[in-house]
Amino acid sequence: MKKLITDWRLYWFLLLLPVALFLPAIPIDETRYLAIGWEMRMRGDYWMPYLDGNVYTGKGPVFFWLMNLDWLVAGNHVWAVRLSVVGTSFASLVLFERVALRLSGDATLARRASLLLAGMMLFAVFAALIMFDVLLTTCVLIVLHGVLDLDDRRDRRGVALITLGIALGLLVKGPVVLLDAGLVALLAPWWSASARSAPLRWYGLVLLGVLGGAAAALAWALVASGGWDYLRTVLLHQTVERLSSSFAHERPWWWYLMVLPVMVLPWTLSLRAPWRAWRDSVTGHKLTRFGSVWFAAPLIVFSFVSGKQPHYLLPLLPGVALYFAHVLNDRSAVLRGRGFGLLLFLCGLALVSAPHLFAHASELPLLVKHVENGDLDAPTLKLLAGIWPIWGILLALIGAYLFAHPRAHTSITTLTLASVASATLCMLTIAQSLLPTVDVSAAAVRIRAAQESGKPIVHLGWHHALFEFADRLRQPLEAIDTRHL
Numbered sequence: 001m002k003k004l005i006t007d008w009r010l011y012w013f014l015l016l017l018p019v020a021l022f023l024p025a026i027p028i029d030e031t032r033y034l035a036i037g038w039e040m041r042m043r044g045d046y047w048m049p050y051l052d053g054n055v056y057t058g059k060g061p062v063f064f065w066l067m068n069l070d071w072l073v074a075g076n077h078v079w080a081v082r083l084s085v086v087g088t089s090f091a092s093l094v095l096f097e098r099v100a101l102r103l104s105g106d107a108t109l110a111r112r113a114s115l116l117l118a119g120m121m122l123f124a125v126f127a128a129l130i131m132f133d134v135l136l137t138t139c140v141l142i143v144l145h146g147v148l149d150l151d152d153r154r155d156r157r158g159v160a161l162i163t164l165g166i167a168l169g170l171l172v173k174g175p176v177v178l179l180d181a182g183l184v185a186l187l188a189p190w191w192s193a194s195a196r197s198a199p200l201r202w203y204g205l206v207l208l209g210v211l212g213g214a215a216a217a218l219a220w221a222l223v224a225s226g227g228w229d230y231l232r233t234v235l236l237h238q239t240v241e242r243l244s245s246s247f248a249h250e251r252p253w254w255w256y257l258m259v260l261p262v263m264v265l266p267w268t269l270s271l272r273a274p275w276r277a278w279r280d281s282v283t284g285h286k287l288t289r290f291g292s293v294w295f296a297a298p299l300i301v302f303s304f305v306s307g308k309q310p311h312y313l314l315p316l317l318p319g320v321a322l323y324f325a326h327v328l329n330d331r332s333a334v335l336r337g338r339g340f341g342l343l344l345f346l347c348g349l350a351l352v353s354a355p356h357l358f359a360h361a362s363e364l365p366l367l368v369k370h371v372e373n374g375d376l377d378a379p380t381l382k383l384l385a386g387i388w389p390i391w392g393i394l395l396a397l398i399g400a401y402l403f404a405h406p407r408a409h410t411s412i413t414t415l416t417l418a419s420v421a422s423a424t425l426c427m428l429t430i431a432q433s434l435l436p437t438v439d440v441s442a443a444a445v446r447i448r449a450a451q452e453s454g455k456p457i458v459h460l461g462w463h464h465a466l467f468e469f470a471d472r473l474r475q476p477l478e479a480i481d482t483r484h485l
Contacts, residue, residue: 008413012118015420019128020082023431027438028464030130035465037067047224053476060171063132082128089127089134093118095141096318102148103287113325117318119416122263124423126311132173133314139169140315143181150205151192159209166213180315183297191289251308266340266419273333281326291322337409341402344422348396352389383437391429444471451475
């Protein structure tokens, strides 16, 4: 345990600590999830999540249970939940390194894979955000440890871990865990000698684990909701409708391919290897076969699901890290991070110059047309002009260090920590510049005062629960369906 917290992970944690401590809740998702956890606390009902007095069917209860455990220990603060998310991210990195070690038998490669995952920009950004995908990643890793136990013919522990991971995953974010983790088990004959030699045994044990996890989640749903309506709503609204015609975040099939290179920065700009190394790594080793199935098979399915968000791919990124780690095992493969350093330097200069540029937007030919067309209104210009230049200066310094230092840009540890530091600076920039403009604390104070004085307060139309946690409202803010007025 001492080794786990004294190596690069300690610096990784310290770089994320300012985000955990100082980033306020971001509308609309984070404020809504905090409000659900808070309403669970106010009702004293920890079985079922509620939003504004109604059962919340968007997600399962596990994350809200963790929120209330955080608040029980540290008080009702946003930072308490963020620190818990960072802890979950840490657990994912440890579990993933163990997966890589079990697949390769190479401790150096396993450490490299963990560093590659930790440094991916998408993982670094979401490592402290109050979202469900980091926790879902942990559940997927538990399932895959069970799958590897089946590969090692440790059947009882394998089935138990699959059951545990599936049950938790279903109670975190629903049936998507079956896609994130299930396809690795379904396509196991491609990477597992045990599955090829005894397929009936393999699929029987996997099915037993999946059914055990589903039964545990089903038992919770029936006991907590008192019937089948909740389960039917979750399956139809959150799963079937997203697969066919998304009610949110609808994007074309190729969208993930477009944003994936940004998600896995800095490695898209830094990892260089001959075509032979990339080609042979796809099928040349059990580790990369496992990683390819883990990432590519669900990605194909997700690409044809209408609703798409970057963080939906977070539980799949460890598969990419396995592949990259194996490519780096090739003697011809190298890390050259000067391109990433140059990108950070230019982004830093842009942040430094943003306040001046947007303060004089009406005088600049590149921006005046957007001002005249209303694309840049006065509040937006004020927001952008209020960015502190210090964020850009720090980002530019990180980029300059990577670009100029003769060895820093070739170190996987340095590139990982530079990526995490850059993500932290971007989040702090948002905290300083954007969030004060969407702070609803004053409105929440007035709402609470009105409620405590006995005045009826309602919201016209459905709302995202922006106010409930901001001033710890004791009563849900009821909504009036304006369609029937």
